[in-house]
Amino acid sequence: MNILLVGSGGREHALAWKIAQSPLVRRLVIAPGNPGMETLGELRPMKVTDADGLCALAREIKADLVVVGPETALEAGLADRLATAGIPCFGPTAKAAQLETSKAFSKAFMERHEIPTAGFGVYERLHEARQALSVFKPPYVIKADGLAAGKGVAISPTRRDAEAEIERMLGGRFGTAGARVVIEEFMDGEEGSLFAVCDGQRAVLLGGAQDHKRAYDGDLGPNTGGMGSYSPAPVFTPELVEAADRLIVQPVVAAMAAEGMPYRGVLYAGLMATGDGPKVVEFNARFGDPECQVLMMRLDGDIVPLLLACARGDLTRAPMPAFSPDTVICVVLAASGYPDSPLEGSIIRGAEQDFGPHVQVFHAGTRRRPDRQLAAAGGRVLNVCARGKDIAEARERAYAAVKKIDWPSGFHRTDIGWRALERDSGGN
Numbered sequence: 001m002n003i004l005l006v007g008s009g010g011r012e013h014a015l016a017w018k019i020a021q022s023p024l025v026r027r028l029v030i031a032p033g034n035p036g037m038e039t040l041g042e043l044r045p046m047k048v049t050d051a052d053g054l055c056a057l058a059r060e061i062k063a064d065l066v067v068v069g070p071e072t073a074l075e076a077g078l079a080d081r082l083a084t085a086g087i088p089c090f091g092p093t094a095k096a097a098q099l100e101t102s103k104a105f106s107k108a109f110m111e112r113h114e115i116p117t118a119g120f121g122v123y124e125r126l127h128e129a130r131q132a133l134s135v136f137k138p139p140y141v142i143k144a145d146g147l148a149a150g151k152g153v154a155i156s157p158t159r160r161d162a163e164a165e166i167e168r169m170l171g172g173r174f175g176t177a178g179a180r181v182v183i184e185e186f187m188d189g190e191e192g193s194l195f196a197v198c199d200g201q202r203a204v205l206l207g208g209a210q211d212h213k214r215a216y217d218g219d220l221g222p223n224t225g226g227m228g229s230y231s232p233a234p235v236f237t238p239e240l241v242e243a244a245d246r247l248i249v250q251p252v253v254a255a256m257a258a259e260g261m262p263y264r265g266v267l268y269a270g271l272m273a274t275g276d277g278p279k280v281v282e283f284n285a286r287f288g289d290p291e292c293q294v295l296m297m298r299l300d301g302d303i304v305p306l307l308l309a310c311a312r313g314d315l316t317r318a319p320m321p322a323f324s325p326d327t328v329i330c331v332v333l334a335a336s337g338y339p340d341s342p343l344e345g346s347i348i349r350g351a352e353q354d355f356g357p358h359v360q361v362f363h364a365g366t367r368r369r370p371d372r373q374l375a376a377a378g379g380r381v382l383n384v385c386a387r388g389k390d391i392a393e394a395r396e397r398a399y400a401a402v403k404k405i406d407w408p409s410g411f412h413r414t415d416i417g418w419r420a421l422e423r424d425s426g427g428n
Helices: 010-019 051-060 071-075 078-085 103-112 126-135 159-173 238-258 291-298 304-312 391-403 418-424
Strands: 002-007 027-032 065-068 120-123 140-144 153-156 181-184 190-199 203-211 214-216 220-223 228-231 264-274 277-284 327-335 359-363 366-368 374-376 380-388
Touching (some): 002 010, 010 027, 010 291, 010 380, 027 051, 103 120, 103 181, 103 277, 120 126, 153 159, 153 220, 203 238, 203 291, 238 264, 264 304, 291 380, 380 391, 391 418
Parallel strands (some): 002 027, 002 065
Antiparallel strands (some): 190 203, 190 264, 203 228, 214 220, 228 327, 264 277, 327 380, 359 380
């Protein structure tokens, strides 16, 4: 098989790493890729939003399958272009991807189909949004409607903070993504990410992970795209997973098909485990980042038949996914100043050494200098992932690997997986 993988981040590096292990793969082309993927496939320097160009590339390499990593490519209509060309695509159409690309669409969809989620309102005018705060109780959850690279959510403890955040969003902080804001009721509980692969009619659960959104230890600091993750996530008890599948995942896939937007690809359901059962925080139309990294390291067997079956619209032809009982943890190394003003260009040493069989380092935001040295080229730069028999062993291996990387301009959280570790130690 010839496969085209679209994307350049840590999520795509993890997917490339897993896809490249398949005996079915004859040729893997990655557009645009990053230095960490150089040994896994052929890199092509293309923009992920160039749907026409990527479709032409898929034709050029006679792709049997295109795997779309980032949400921006989905929003640009890449899956639609590929469908017209008759090329199987793992990733939903632009209309179906609105579950992620428009929070207003997603909330209205859930309301129509009685999918459990937080109460909400959608506003385009500043004075209306300010007035609407009277309906909600603090803390206030404010979200930009469109894509904001994981940073378009604010939890404001006071009304004054909420008003300031609304003003920033509607005032252009996130460009057109903030032309509308969604205000939601605050849901109290523990959050996790549940994943399912979908073929337009059916959905099969892939399991769950938990990430850490805040920049600093103790869940402090600004929201980011994710500073670390681990899987399995203890918050996903068998009872919670069953309820989420029955009340959320299966109804969403059925409703999308009924509305003429059959969903093919991975459905990421960000869930809150509340006293009333699981409720949707948000949907993503792609693998999470950095959750994808830990899922790929736990996934046993060949991923390619699963991706192809979804793209072709028939999951009944694919073997059911199986996961290792091991725990995998991911520690994100980010550039100083992230998420607001990350410092780019600093040299990274030691990231490409052999860390042993239990550790993988995925590149999320790197570039190769003319002298072949590795340099930072983004906010989240490296994903140090390790597996172990439990969360304690996985953490020990991951942080031992982090210490071997020489990058003075980077920072990381030192408490990734603390909830799971606390559970394992009995809360002591």
